[in-house]
Amino acid sequence: MANRPSPAAAARAAVAAATNVTRGLEQALISTVTEGVAKPDGRRQRWEKHKAARRTELTDGTIDAVRTLGADVGMDEIAAHIGVSKTVLYRYFTDKSDLGVATAVRFFETMLLPRLTEAITDDVDEYTLTRTAIGVYVNAVADEPNLYKFALTSPPSSAATADSEKLVAQLMTAALVLRMTERDADTSGAEVWSNALVGAIQRAVDWWMTERSIPVGDLIDYLTMLSWSSIVGIAAFNGSREAFVAAPPPLPEPPITDNGIEDTE
Template sequence: MTRGIEHALLGGPAESGPKPDGRRARWEKHKQARRTELTDGTIAAIRELGADVGMDEIAGHIGISKTVLYRYFTDKNDLGVAVTFRFFETTLLPRLTDAISDEVDEYTLTRTVIEVYVNAVADEPALYRFAWSASPTSSVTSAESEKIVAQLLNATLVSRFDERSGDSSGAQVWSYMLVGAMQRAVDWWMVDRPIELPELIDYLVMMVWSSIVGVAASNGSRELFMAAPPAMPDPAPLPAPGAETDPDAGTATDSPA
């Protein structure tokens, strides 16, 4: 399932209509290639000079005039969106497609994908801050890249539920819900990092996996779920302070002295 998925998602269907003018097509191809080159130069400048770098500093770091930069980007917001998507395209998407494997169980797959996403964002705080300051409505995943992640997740959910002879009709709604919630949680965390990174990952895994288990309990069927919503379980006893959980036994054990 995962072979060629990046090409399928990014390539899309061939456009129909009249054949474009040759010179215009060549110019558009050159313009896109130049934008990509300048975006890569901007990413290098941000990594070296920090998130507060200005357009003059970016142009100087690349070795061009600011006029040239504005020839290919309308403003800093446009450049911020380009940086966002380029980071997604070159860093996040390849890691996600590598992480998705048919060989692992669902829990391992869930945790691996969350770790890949969160670590990729956490490793690039300057790029995140630049994209966010350039456009407060943007983040490390723009609307278009969020759509691609949701499509990737949707394909995975449909495949797994088909294997269970389950109902995958809600997979697209679920995909966008998971991607959007994850993005908002990481956006919040990146501002002040109020908890440690491993804690954030654990909480996200706990919440996403609980959602997966809940949906799987009704085999993805909206009708089955609505006919008999699961009851709230009794609270499990929390581990005592200074104790750690034994994952094999499912109970808390004293920490070694």
């Protein structure tokens, strides 16, 4: 029997991994501001801490501005809403793209990550876990349409989108490995499956945020249907790639109605 990580240990590992993603991105952004300014080490460290704190403060102000003024808000409007000059914004952010990435990082740190962490640490069955995690993500995005458009879907924010997907995939991988280990299943494909499902859900949500052609509950149902069917298929082979390739399951026959005619609706 393989060693089974406790739910608490797995959750801590997932949170630590996700936090490293957001901190790493934020640190990379901070290091680009006032680049080339020479300071003694002590002063530089204090300045870095000040920059990080000030960027967070200005990012929170930007989030409030976007919620109030809309996704197409400009730098002048953001600065006025926060109560600073545009020069101050450009002192801490190289451009609007930089501000968009910082906003995306803040969104995941403060709004999405805590909800996902709570979902994966709940002691529930696998189906409930799958549906809950999808619902958390979809509802977090659906509740913030302006913020989502400003921070995640504009072309300058593509780097933040990629890192946010990586964060969610890490959380999903941790949860998947934990549940599969409990079944003594092969977890070799866990990262592949997690990234594939997260990418598919992200693309579907991107489409839905633009079209809004179905209710949010229907979107969650369809995404759960896709994800759970994948998980059930993986579990049927206990995670074994070799077993699946050797005997792939056939496509089920269409259901038959009471009058003996195939039901194609």
